[in-house]
Amino acid sequence: MTDKVSIVIISHSPDVASGTAEMVRQMSGQSVPVAHVGGDFEGGLGTNVEAIHQALEEVYSDLGVLVLYDLGSAEMCAETAMELLDVEKQKHVVISNAALVEGAVLAGAVSAGGGSLEEVKSAAEQNTESYTNHKTPEDSWESVTICHEIGLHARPAVRFTEMAKGFDANIRIKLDVHKEWVDAKSIVRVIGLKARKGQVLNLQAEGNEAEEAIKNLISFVENNFDEDKKDLS
Structure with missing residues (x-):
């Protein structure tokens, strides 16, 4: 069982999916479980519900799994794949509409730092409302x-x-x-x-x-x- 939030990357393009996953691994190290799914059954552009389900099972963690996708139809496939999981597992999987590449890199960074699923999702979506800019005295640093x-x-x-x-x-x-x-x-x-x-x-x-x-x-x-x-x- 991993001690980090996992990430699943879904793209219509096999190259985009694998390339994004590799960027996350390079930036965040090997401690973050990352799975990627790209292309249809024949390896062309498209999505594959069965492959997404396998990816979810592969990197599943009770700490959470964040799913990122590129286009709307990939989101629908991800939702269908989620329904194939056990009910208890479904509670720990979240799908985000964050920008795929940038979101995945930020999510990986926060996961590597021990962030919760909510924090990882927030980072992917660049939801910085909880982080407030500080105005401080300008005479000491x-x-x-x-x-x-x-x-x-x-x-x-x-x-x-x-x-x-x-x-x-x-x-x-x-x-x-x-x-x-x-x-x-x-x-x-x-x-x-x-x-x-x-x-x-x-x-x-x-x-x-x-x-x-x-x-x-x-x-x-x-x-x-x-x-x-x-x-x-």
Whole structure:
């Protein structure tokens, strides 16, 4: 039994389905169970209820399964496939109309961080209402320049938020080019910064471990998110 929320990706195109699933695995690691279904019975464009049902069974978790699809007919097939599951399992499967590729990547990131099914679904749909921008005093923060060639992309963003969650502190970050501070423990907000190489990341924290949190997060950024150059992709 997996300890992460699972993701099922459905597309009319086999290539889109497999490519999206691979992106999730690359960005979120192997801890998130991901299944993909693409094409009809003959391998052409279309959908396949039986294959979707098999995918749901393959990665099923009591923690939840998020289903993402590309077009309306795929949603209908997903609903039909869900009905083939045991009634108890159906309660733990949710279908989302989030954008397929972006939604899957965000969902995978939140799942990798231990998010609940509701949090994973919210991330996929970029429902950031529960994450409030913070206006804070402008006279006290630490800064670090992002040196990583790709910037603060999804994979290190997951690790960044996981590190932030490990400290007993409220941590906020923003780029120099932005006015609003965001929650450093929110994967949706961190990825949403779209922080690129050369940009300056500002960090603020308050709480019992505020100083330690800032020190460790800055070190993480300065060390290229602890990624070797061979890992850049």
